[in-house]
């Protein structure tokens with residue numbers, strides 16, 4: 440909820456300006472107040488009348504709107520807000536902000552404000568990628584300005600790539616995260632690893648303010664102090680997911696079985712060995728927003744591992760290993776009574792009837808999505824860099840072409856971020 444919060448929304452020029460009308464509606468619906476400043480070029484795309492009707496406030500467009508300094512000056516305007524949002528932020532306004540120009544009401548207010556500023560860039564992909572824009576972004580980030588988006592996709596100019604303004608729902612969620620009291624990102628309880636090393640989380644991106652729990656790698660189930668039961672999982676897909684979630688702004692907790700992979704930066708890694716350790720570590724981290732069980736958890740463990748190394752005694756003396764069932768982490772999380780994450784995702788490594796088995800798993804485990812892949816002989820999935828997956832949900836099956844595990848991870852995390860946003864929005868409506 441944004442009850443009592445005041446947002447100063449600066450709409451600069453760009454085809455995405457029309458989306459800000461939806462943003463104003465979302466803020467108002469959640470109890471917030473919006474004061475709009477429309478730049479000269481912004482007014483080419485939306486009319487002051489439509490912004491005023493939705494916000495219920497007079498729309499300001501140039502410095503001379505404020506000539507009556509006793510009524511509301513630009514300094515006061517910039518201070519009265521709890522948050523200043525620039526959406527869409529054109530390359531031009533970002534360049535002027537980065538250089539401290541005060542050439543109109545919008546930039547004068549931005550220079551005068553002592554409040555947090557959030558920028559939602561929108562521009563052609565070439566303009567976004569230009570060295571000058573990237574330099575300006577770095578400057579603005581260094582000044583403490585936060586960013587949401589841009590998204591990647593088809594653009595109004597017919598090109599494809601990053602530059603599309605983040606969707607209004609995503610901008611709204613970022614505003615909500617920044618203004619939530621106590622701030623969600625800054626005061627969350629420290630977890631075990633953080634106490635030892637201080638980690639920072641990006642404040643921007645569609646998963647900003649969200650926590651993603653990921654299991655990865657194999658588990659090792661001891662037989663005796665030197666032997667164990669394991670499997671061929673390399674952990675690559677789970678680690679790639681962790682990186683992709685972090686890149687979208689999430690706080691990421693990676694509960695990892697023994698793997699030979701570099702520790703990803705900025706990600707909280709909890710190393711575990713057995714399925715039971717993994718189970719306990721995951722439950723301790725709940726609640727989270729998304730849980731992805733990508734680990735190849737051993738289904739069985741040796742009931743009573745030997746304390747000393749088992750010795751060969753004679754040819755006929757083969758040890759009897761009594762096995763016990765391990766806890767099903769995915770099922771436990773998906774059926775958690777008090778802390779079920781909004782999205783629970785599992786993987787299904789199958790050697791036959793891939794999609795059919797994945798459908799059964801979706802129901803039996805109670806999760807929202809199963810990522811199914813073929814791991815039979817001839818497939819290079821376990822340990823390899825490529826993966827061909829099928830996304831199985833109650834809504835149906837999506838077949839994705841073969842791609843690198845990193846690409847699968849990026850596409851999947853974007854899908855989950857969108858899904859989480861609509862879940863959040865549905866909950867608020």
Ligand code: CTP
Nearest residue numbers: 732733734736765766767768769785786787788
């Ligand atoms: N999983 C889990 N805990 C377990 C076993 C599996 O969290 N003890 C998760 C995996 O991380 C994966 C999903 O469940 O996301 C599917 O695992 P899989 O081993 O393919 O399925 P099983 O339930 O073990 O069924 P089966 O081996 O009979 O195919």
